[in-house]
Amino acid sequence: MTHRPETGPRPAAIGLLLADDHPVVRAGLRAVLETEPDFEVVADVPTAEEAVERAARPDVDVVLMDLQFGGRMLGSQATAAITAREDAPRVLVLTTFDTDADILAAIEAGATGYLLKDAPPEELAAAVRTAAAGKSALAPTIALRLMDRMRAPATALSRRETEVLQLVADGLSNARISKRLFLSQATVKSHLVHIYAKLGVDSRTSAVAAATARGLIRR
Amino acid sequence: MTHRPETGPRPAAIGLLLADDHPVVRAGLRAVLETEPDFEVVADVPTAEEAVERAARPDVDVVLMDLQFGGRMLGSQATAAITAREDAPRVLVLTTFDTDADILAAIEAGATGYLLKDAPPEELAAAVRTAAAGKSALAPTIALRLMDRMRAPATALSRRETEVLQLVADGLSNARISKRLFLSQATVKSHLVHIYAKLGVDSRTSAVAAATARGLIRR
DNA sequence: ACCGGCATCAATCGAAAGGTGGAGTACGGA
DNA sequence: TCCGTACTCCACCTTTCGATTGATGCCGGT
Numbered sequence: 001m002t003h004r005p006e007t008g009p010r011p012a013a014i015g016l017l018l019a020d021d022h023p024v025v026r027a028g029l030r031a032v033l034e035t036e037p038d039f040e041v042v043a044d045v046p047t048a049e050e051a052v053e054r055a056a057r058p059d060v061d062v063v064l065m066d067l068q069f070g071g072r073m074l075g076s077q078a079t080a081a082i083t084a085r086e087d088a089p090r091v092l093v094l095t096t097f098d099t100d101a102d103i104l105a106a107i108e109a110g111a112t113g114y115l116l117k118d119a120p121p122e123e124l125a126a127a128v129r130t131a132a133a134g135k136s137a138l139a140p141t142i143a144l145r146l147m148d149r150m151r152a153p154a155t156a157l158s159r160r161e162t163e164v165l166q167l168v169a170d171g172l173s174n175a176r177i178s179k180r181l182f183l184s185q186a187t188v189k190s191h192l193v194h195i196y197a198k199l200g201v202d203s204r205t206s207a208v209a210a211a212t213a214r215g216l217i218r219r
Numbered sequence: 220m221t222h223r224p225e226t227g228p229r230p231a232a233i234g235l236l237l238a239d240d241h242p243v244v245r246a247g248l249r250a251v252l253e254t255e256p257d258f259e260v261v262a263d264v265p266t267a268e269e270a271v272e273r274a275a276r277p278d279v280d281v282v283l284m285d286l287q288f289g290g291r292m293l294g295s296q297a298t299a300a301i302t303a304r305e306d307a308p309r310v311l312v313l314t315t316f317d318t319d320a321d322i323l324a325a326i327e328a329g330a331t332g333y334l335l336k337d338a339p340p341e342e343l344a345a346a347v348r349t350a351a352a353g354k355s356a357l358a359p360t361i362a363l364r365l366m367d368r369m370r371a372p373a374t375a376l377s378r379r380e381t382e383v384l385q386l387v388a389d390g391l392s393n394a395r396i397s398k399r400l401f402l403s404q405a406t407v408k409s410h411l412v413h414i415y416a417k418l419g420v421d422s423r424t425s426a427v428a429a430a431t432a433r434g435l436i437r438r
Numbered sequence: 439a440c441c442g443g444c445a446t447c448a449a450t451c452g453a454a455a456g457g458t459g460g461a462g463t464a465c466g467g468a
Numbered sequence: 469t470c471c472g473t474a475c476t477c478c479a480c481c482t483t484t485c486g487a488t489t490g491a492t493g494c495c496g497g498t
Contacts, residue, residue: 022337028247096315118241158444171425174485186447189486194444202486203454204424206390377474393455405477408456413474415456422484423455439498446492454485463476468469 014132015059017089018044019051019078020066025117029064029094032121039128048078055082060089062131067095067106076109083110090131112136157198157216164191166217169208233351234278237263238270238297239285239313244336248283248313251340258347267297274301279308281350286314286325295328302329309350331355376417376435383410385436388427 016039018029026044033039042059045051048069055063065079079091090112106114112131115124130136157165167177174192178185196202199210211217235258237248245263252258261278264270267288274282284298298310309331325333331350334343349355376384386396393411397404415421418429430436 022247023340024244024247024251024336024343026247027250027340028241028243028245031246031250032243117243121242121246124243160445168424169428171420171422171428173422184447187445190446193487201390203390203392205387205427208424208427209388209390379475403477406475409476456483
């Protein structure tokens with residue numbers, strides 16, 4: 001039984017906060033979601049910082065959060081900041097791409113769901129309702145990838161390994177990497193051997209390709 | 220609603236066709252552009268094929284075309300198909316990223332303008348009007364990049380070189396590349412030497428990094 | 439206290455990649 | 469026609485990389 005101390009039985013509208021740096025996307029989300037009678041878009045903001053601020057107000061039930069904001073604060077950080085609070089709204093992460101790195105960061109940050117921006121409106125609305133109910137809402141593609149991730153934990157590189165691989169992707173030779181990280185070349189090679197094993201490849205270029213495909217490093 | 224008689228000076232409404240595979244983006248563009256009194260969105264379509272088809276009707280003055288459709292026909296191909304016709308509408312290309320490769324393909328395909336999706340609504344509307352008037356409409360970022368491209372023609376890789384470098388970026392060894400392209404390893408090496416010279420680098424990984432940074436290859 | 443993962447380093451050997459210097463064909467513009 | 473560019477190929481040599489093996493110290497969890 002839902003007891004609400006406020007002003008009587010108010011309509012059970014789900015309050016939405018839209019956070020995306022693209023004006024067009026904000027307008028689109030608003031247009032799509034406002035056709036649902038039980039949704040109410042209470043605000044839309046262009047930055048992650050404003051999202052964190054605005055999400056504190058009690059009229060927000062679900063935050064639709066973009067992951068890639070132009071520079072500055074990341075969507076995942078904003079997600080963490082929002083969900084860390086008492087009585088926080090649910091956060092539904094919206095992004096264009098389904099790279100593993102993004103997904104993992106968002107889930108760890110406390111996102112209730114994860115959706116791709118190319119999802120059809122019905123799927124979007126359904127996910128919002130699922131999230132509002134406190135249940136996890138993951139796009140099928142995403143759920144599958146998470147399963148893969150669980151099954152193959154070997155794909156996770158250690159911090160140092162990621163660091164080395166990032167420099168490899170930047171085009172540095174082993175010698176340069178060793179100088180940059182104050183290591184011997186032997187150590188760099190050693191890290192690379194482990195990286196290759198984890199990624200199932202046998203050369204630096206294919207390691208970069210594999211890691212990029214899985215979102216383990218930035219390009 | 221507004222019925223227009225065929226005769227007499229009709230209101231100079233600019234007919235728009237929106238082509239984007241994301242429902243949210245279509246709705247957003249529609250919402251943003253329909254606030255302009257002199258614009259009329261005559262249709263929106265989710266595929267490049269439908270865009271080509273619909274753009275043939277005479278009520279379309281400007282096509283707003285996404286470049287990355289989910290698979291199948293590319294936005295640049297659709298652009299080429301549309302602009303090839305008699306009395307073709309103007310095509311304004313809209314995309315999320317400003318990689319040089321995309322820009323070049325779109326311009327070559329006959330696009331009148333090129334805009335980033337994160338552009339503010341006013342800029343969007345201004346670009347549509349500019350395009351409708353037949354003038355070139357390029358986002359400042361884009362224009363700058365094109366200037367760079369002009370100034371440094373050495374950066375432009377030949378078709379074959381790009382092909383080789385793409386395979387390098389995919390993680391293939393010289394031996395595999397030679398088999399894939401029916402070349403000798405010597406030829407592959409030769410291409411790579413030229414690529415290194417043009418990019419000012421000295422290894423395959425740094426070539427991939429440099430080319431990725433300049434948008435010469437897809438990641 | 440022990441084990442496993444992480445990070446560090448060493449030595450060696452063969453394979454792959456890079457550097458240099460040609461060289462021939464084909465095509466298109468000056 | 470001549471020049472430049474792109475594309476193809478060869479030989480030789482040097483450097484870098486990858487594969488293997490083995491070792492040490494640290495830290496966190498059982």
